[in-house]
Amino acid sequence: MSAFFGIDEHNAEGFIDNGVFCLPHTLDGKYALHSIVSPIQNSDIVFIKQCSPLSSLHIKAIGVVQSSYPMKVPTEVCLPVEWVWQGEKVLDNVEEVLAQCGEPLYEEHNIMVQREIIDLLPTKYHVAQPI
Numbered sequence: 001m002s003a004f005f006g007i008d009e010h011n012a013e014g015f016i017d018n019g020v021f022c023l024p025h026t027l028d029g030k031y032a033l034h035s036i037v038s039p040i041q042n043s044d045i046v047f048i049k050q051c052s053p054l055s056s057l058h059i060k061a062i063g064v065v066q067s068s069y070p071m072k073v074p075t076e077v078c079l080p081v082e083w084v085w086q087g088e089k090v091l092d093n094v095e096e097v098l099a100q101c102g103e104p105l106y107e108e109h110n111i112m113v114q115r116e117i118i119d120l121l122p123t124k125y126h127v128a129q130p131i
Contacts, residue, residue, distance in 0.1 A: 002044045002064075004108035004117060009050040009060055011104040016061055016086065020071070020078035021046050024104040039107075042068045046081060047108075047117055057113065059089040062120055085120045 007015070011024050021040075040046070048061040063081035070077045091113060108114060118126070 004114050005046045006049045006106050006108050007046055008104045009048050012048045016083045019081060021081045022076040022078040057091040061086045062117055084122050091116055
């Protein structure tokens with residue numbers, strides 16, 4: 001099973017156009033959240049989200065990481081991502097997720113949010129159900 005990582009929309013500019021997910025920076029320009037970013041691997045699912053603590057979670061795009069090895073982009077360290085879904089899916093009643101809204105990147109553990117993301121993925125990414 002893949003891990004799920006939420007990326008704040010404000011930190012995702014250019015990701016879809018360039019087919020990447022780039023590591024977030026701290027205010028002093030250093031890479032942030034190494035303990036979260038380093039476990040991101042090939043086939044993990046990343047999603048761009050928008051939310052605030054008093055609103056719903058909006059999923060804007062979903063991608064599948066294509067390699068565990070970073071590629072060098074000028075001034076950035078990025079992982080290649082195939083962005084497989086774009087749109088707007090609004091999720092209500094996910095209160096425990098909203099506590100993470102201020103984070104530029106976080107690992108998504110809420111099974112209901114994970115299920116919604118899986119349902120948005122194209123069929124080729126669905127695991128066949130046993131008969």
